[in-house]
Amino acid sequence: MSDHAADHRHHDHGHHHHDDHNDHDHDDHDGHHHHAFDWLMGVRIAFVALCAVAVHFQWPDANPPLLMIGDQVFLPFSWWALAGIVIGGWPLLEEAWESILRRKMTMELSMGIAILAAAYTGYFFVALIITFFVLVAEVLEGMTLERGRRAIRNLLELLPRQVSVRRNGQIAEVDSSTLRPGDIVLVAPGALIPVDGRVIGGSSHVDESRITGESMPIEKLVDDHVYAGSINRSGALEIDARSIGKDTSYGRIIETIEQAERSRAPIQHLSDRLAAYIVYVALAFAVLEYWISKGDVNSTISVIVVAGACGVAAGTPLAILGAIGRAARLGAIVKGGAHLETLGVVDTVVLDKTGTLTFGKPEVVAIHPADGIEEGDLLAAATMAELRSEHPLGKAVIGLAQARGITIAEPETFSYTAGRGIAAVSQGERVLVGNRDWLLENSVSVQAGELPRGSTPIHVSRGGRYLGSISVADTVRPEAARAVSALREMGIRTVLLTGDTAEVADAVAAQLGIADVRSRLLPEQKLEHIKTLVASNAAVAMVGDGVNDTLALAAANVGVAMGSGTAVAREQADIVLLGNDLERFVETVALARRTRRVIWFNFAGTVVIDAIGILLVMTGFVGPVLAVMIHTGSELAFILNSARLLPMGKKPAHAHEERNIAAAPSAQPAE
Structure with a gap:
């Protein structure tokens, strides 16, 4: 019967202006209200029902008095009808009056017109039936929306009091x-x-x-x-x-969700316009029916009542609200309804490699001892030399040695040559660790071997003898292949953009089944690729995690940041993946598409039912009471259709029982 949320900025598919913080106008500013079920509303609904029964059975007087003004005799008058319409229908009439003041056609105004027209022409029972069903529909809608908002508020309650x-x-x-x-x-x-x-x-x-x-x-x-x-x-x-509180990383994420719930997607503005058009069309057909029927007020009122746009006006914001809450439970914080709507039409997903498809942390993937050399001796020599190194590849070797429980000896001397490797002395023997050129420069012959694709070899020698090599690579996230495969099944094209070498990029792409790969890209070059895709009318989502991704995140239609990424990437992004799990992103894309289908089903269903309803009224098959039933029945059906998107399940008794429902997006302290 109404919509919720404040006006949200227009979402330009090429640019993002992240000003969501200014978008918190309340629902009342749009003149729409939700009536939750409280005791006053319950009494009001019961009173309208009682008045309708009294009018129907002409109680207490079977011959109601005529309403007379001067010498003019009007229709039979009932104090029960007057009391029911004024007291019971006051919230509706108040909203209708606000719509008149704002010069805006709303469903409240059309229902108010129908109620007053029915009362004026003596159809008091019809006027009360309209009032009764409208109030019940408003309450059910308000309760459904409140359930969605409560699901979001419950996230905050996970912190101790x-x-x-x-x-x-x-x-x-x-x-x-x-x-x-x-x-x-x-x-x-x-x-x-708690802090x-x-x-x-x-x-x-x-x-x-x-x-x-x-x-x-x-x-x-x-x-x-x-x-x-x-x-x-x-x-x-x-x-x-x-x-403390809302200043914590956790609190800021909850605040982002609440702002998103208050924001308005472009499709919500479309639903408002459609609802207004439906009301105008209904009034036009009502005038036509009045002319065709030669003044039959009964059928005229029925036309106004039967054409309900409430399922569109209320169902759209409810669907957006439910999807944002459900996405939060999946571990994806969507910063506004506009981003959710855009995600629903994305046909191209651009992926960064390091930290997005891979862990961004090198690991040892293979050890290749030379002939006659034990694997443990190779690892021990390399670990000793790398002990004082700050190089990420060296840390990967040390991590493996520690995991295997190998005792790490201190080097007697240590020197590092940038771009080449390390020279260390242990027990009087010179140990060299580095790339192939480093060992060849020091007169050590290096054996050629088969290396895992996309890995970097660390060659090791001791006392002039080649011990072998250790292959180190940034490992692919286990869920990445499943996520890319799922995107492909959804008909979404995937593109890999990375600053890494072509060899490493091609190896990761081959492992994941990504055909479109661009390597050795600077941040500005990533930005140009995104701009080119957007200019080709592709709807682009960019997934990244680092400072080097922020330009691309801003240029994409939807920017998606991994929760473990940098603070600037999370700020720039429209969606933050808390658990760093690309499968959660795929689920969010599927949720956005489902939300879009629900909304458009409501749009189409409303238009079809209204057209059929108007036709049935104008052919004499439907009267005022049945028109009310069709109106409220279709409204509730479309609202319940949208309610299917609301998060299911009760709030967990313990926070750890619910995975990723909402949390701080970073393992770093807030900046």
């Missing part, structure tokens, strides 16, 4: 709303962490799966950062609170 703090040497239980930055917060084992802050006492393992997507609990020691919404699994922690 009572918190233990140490103030002035005393430990006290305080309300979380009274916390201040600088408070020392005590978190017991099994409790939720962003730094550990100053104790140690524990913390479950950050809803924040960073890391499935295993992370050990937290003194000076480590912890985040609101994560779960303290083992030991007790003392935390120096840095950010």
Whole structure:
């Protein structure tokens, strides 16, 4: 019967102006209201029903008095009808009057016209029936929308209300709303962490799966950062609170969701216009029917009533609201209805490689000892030389050695040559670790071997003897192949843009089944590729995680940032994937497409039912009461169709029972 949310900026498919923070006008500004079911509304509906029964049975007087003004005799008059229409229909008539003041045709105004016309012509029972069903429909719509908003508000309730703090040497239980930055917060084992802050006492393992997507609990020691919404699994922690409530990473994400729920997608403006057109068409046919029927007010009112656009006006914002809430449970924070709508028509997805398709963390993928050399000796020599290195490839070698429990010896001397490798001395023997040219420069012959595609070899020698090579590569995320395959099945083209070498890019693309690959790209070149795609009328979603992706994220129709990415990428993006899981992105695309189908089904269904309803009224098959039934029945059907998108399930008893429903998007402290 009405829509919700404030006006949202126009979404230009080529540009983003991220000003969502200014878009919080309330529903009332559009003159639309939702009536949740409270005791007053319940009494009002019951009173209208009682008045309708009294009018129908002509109680208490079977011969109602005539309404007379001066010498003019009007129609039979009923105080029951007057009381029911004025008292019961007051909310509807008030909204109709507001529509007149705003010079805007709304469903409330058309229903108000129908009610007053029915009453004026003596159809008091019809006027009360219209009032009754309109009020019931408004309440059901309001309850459905409130359910969606409650699902979003429940995300905030996952944070604890009572918190233990140490103030002035005393430990006290305080309300979380009274916390201040600088408070020392005590978190017991099994409790939720209520603030962003730094550990100053104790140690524990913390479950950050809803924040960073890391499935295993992370050990937290003194000076480590912890985040609101994560779960303290083992030991007790003392935390120096840095950010409180809505200032935490968690709180800012919830605020983003709430702003998105208040924002309006272009399709919502379209639904408003369609609803207004339907009302105008209904009034035009009502005038035509009045002329054809030679003044038959009964059928004229029926035409006005039967043509309902409420399913469109209410169902569209409800579908957007439900989809945003459901996306949050999937682990995708959609920053506005416009982005959800655009995602529903995306036909090209551009993927960054490092951190998006891969973990962005090199790992050892193969060890190739030379003839007569043990694998353990090769790894031990390489680890010793890399011990003082800061190179990411060296850290991958050290990580493997530590995982295998190999004792790492300190080098006696260490030197690093940029772009070549390391020279170290251990037990009087010179150890060389680096690329092929580095060993050849030092007169060590290197054996050729088969290397895993896309990997980087680290060659090792000791005392002038070649020990073998260790292949290191950035490993592909396990879900990436499934996500790319699912996008292909949805008819979406995938493109890989990366600054990495052609060899590495081609290897990753081959592993994932991506045909369109562009490598060795600078950020500006990525931007040009996105602009070219957009200019070719492709609807482009860009998925990235780093500073080098921010230009491309802004230029795409929809920018999608991995939650583990940089703060600037998350700020620039329209959608943030909390768990760094591309499959969640695919699910969000599918959800956006489903939302679009639901909305357009409501559009088409409303037009068809209204056309059939008007035809049935004008051919005499439908009267006022049945017209009311058709109107409210179709409205509720389309609202319930949209309600299927609302998040299902009850709020979890414990936060960890629900994966990624909403959380801070980063493993880094808020900037």
